[in-house]
Amino acid sequence: MANATYIFKDKAKELIDEEEMKVWLSKKHGRRVEYVFKVGTEQFSPPTQLAEEGDYVLFSQGTTDEVEQELKELFGQFIK
Amino acid sequence: MSDFINDEKLETMLDEAEPTAEEIDRIIEKSLNKERLSLEETATLLQADKPEWIEKIFDGARRLKSKIYGDRVVLFAPLYIGNKCINDCEYCGFKASNQDVERNTLSEEQLRQQVKAMESQGQKRSILVYGEHPDYDADFIADTVETVYDTTEGNGEIRRVNINAAPLDVEGYKKLKDVGIGTYQIFQETYHHETYQQVHPSGPKSDFEWRLTGLDRAMEAGVDDVGIGALFGLYDWKYEVLGLLEHTIHLEDEFDVGPHTISFPRINDASGINIDDKYEVNDEEFKRLVAILRLAVPYTGMILTAREDPELRDEVMEFGVSQIDAGTRIEMEGYTHADEEQNLDKEQFEIGDTRSLEEVMYELVRDGYLPSFCTACYRLGRTGEHFMEFAIPGFIKRYCTPNAILTFKEYLEDYASQRIIDEGEKLIEEKLEEIEKEDIKTELIEKLERVEDGERDLYF
Structure with a gap:
């Protein structure tokens, strides 16, 4: 999973505007949802939960509908 | 991993610290700029024994608390x-x-x-x-x-x-x-x-x-x-x-x-x-x-x-x-x-x-x-290294206050005595007024209404 995570991070980075958006992947451990990686910059806005599958959850801030769709597809590929 | 505490090094730092009013001011200013202090700087504050120096340190800590953590x-x-x-x-x-x-x-x-x-x-x-x-x-x-x-x-x-x-x-x-x-x-x-x-x-x-x-x-x-x-x-x-x-x-x-x-x-x-x-x-x-x-x-x-x-x-x-x-x-x-x-x-x-x-x-x-009673960060992946990033630009005040209000509201709805409800609702109104970001304020008000309607565990 480590390699897949790096690939996911790199591709997510390419998709977003790093100044205006932020995306972070988290993994559930019981009730705790823990940081795996983030790309972009903190936007100080309420986070959106883009996707959840198994133990993994993807959050974003400042993302457009188009980017969100692409991120969801990327997340789907990562989870497989 | 081995022992990283050197008693002599720490004792020597305390022995060699020479506080002055100017140096204490500089160190407090560094802290107010949200930078962690060095061991030497902290030793200087620890050896600052004059009453006026101690008062400077107390005042600096109060200002820092207010600046980063709020109330x-x-x-x-x-x-x-x-x-x-x-x-x-x-x-x-x-x-x-x-x-x-x-x-x-x-x-x-x-x-x-x-x-x-x-x-x-x-x-x-x-x-x-x-x-x-x-x-x-x-x-x-x-x-x-x-x-x-x-x-x-x-x-x-x-x-x-x-x-x-x-x-x-x-x-x-x-x-x-x-x-x-x-x-x-x-x-x-x-x-x-x-x-x-x-x-x-x-x-x-x-x-x-x-x-x-x-x-x-x-x-x-x-x-x-x-x-x-x-x-x-x-x-x-x-x-x-x-x-x-x-x-x-x-x-x-x-x-x-x-x-x-x-x-x-x-x-x-x-x-x-x-x-x-x-x-x-x-x-x-x-x-x-x-x-x-x-x-x-x-x-x-x-x-x-x-x-x-x-x-x-x-x-x-x-x-x-x-x-x-x-x-x-x-x-x-x-x-x-x-x-x-x-x-x-x-x-x-x-x-x-x-x-x-x-x-x-x-x-x-x-x-x-x-x-x-907030527990939002650790359920939104804002932990560890990631959390430190949030902390630096004043995150704590900007997210923690809305989340504190939401959990306090839950307490008022479910457990509070009448005397806390009376004071608490006023406090929430005051804190809402202090929130500067309109999008967060709007969403917070909407979430507070949802808490009143019986939903629980809402957070930013």
Whole structure:
């Protein structure tokens, strides 16, 4: 999973505007949802939960509908 | 990982510190610019003994607290799971050689009863406390964590379980990570090697290095949320402050993330203890150490425990305390079978603040503090290294205040007495007015309405 995570991070980075958006992947451990990686910059806005599958959850801030769709597809590929 | 505390280095720093008014101003300004202080700078503040210098430090800590943390105070309660112990710590009522103490480990049913009692008061965060004993291995701790998370009472639930237990190996920490613990807390008690050996004469805790590196192993296991602490009164308080800072710097250097919290309890009376009062920390010194720690580590949570009496707690909170325990009961089954007065043969030490959660909540609100039961960060992946990023640009004030308001609103809806409701609704109105970002304010108002309609556990 480590390699897949790096690939996911790199591709997510390419998709977003790093100044205006932020995306972070988290993994559930019981009730705790823990940081795996983030790309972009903190936007100080309420986070959106883009996707959840198994133990993994993807959050974003400042993302457009188009980017969100692409991120969801990327997340789907990562989870497989 | 090996011992990273050099007694001579820390002692020399204290000996060589030469405070001046200008240097103290510069150091405080650095802290107000949200930079962690160096050991040398902290030693300078520790040696600043003139009354006008001390007042500068107090004022700096107050300003820093206001700038970063606002009026928010996070509340939690400890829950003692078992008091069997194979250590013989001189300052602890649960030490192995104390034959007067009643030994007990909560059964699953007893644990559920305690959790339900805590939840019925409105608690949402707990720290589970274990003696050091073969019965309390990682599997046992993990089972108790799962039981706590799994136990609910009405709208009540414990949403964050922190742990105060003996150091584990990496595999042990991994088991606890898997069940979703919050902070793993290990207090070194004293960072002074000779003193450490004197007060920990036997048992696994007598190994200074194993304990000191306990949180390194936690980090290696992926538990990136750790708490450190020292028990003030065992050795020179100024040295212990430098020890805590050295530990912080070590974790930052090795893992890019410092401790989530620092605790600074003072020795209190306990059954069968044997401690010289040579290093007793008086109230004035205690206030200084809290203020200096606040300035030294601007982004680290600081925990003030119920060992202190209510008056001193009120006074010290303005220097930058971010978390307190409230409604604390430290005897086994204390949340369902509390005695009128403390019985030290049943408890680890004497506590100074025996107020109920309701009383603490009321007094906090009356004094303008915003009580918080927030657990949002650790359920949104804002943990460890990621959390440190949030902390730097003033995140705490911008997210924590709305989340504090939401959890306080839940408390008002589900548990509050009428006197807290009266004061609390006014407080929420005031805090709403202070929120500058319109999008957050709008969403917060919408979430508050949803809480009134019965939804729970909403956060940013």
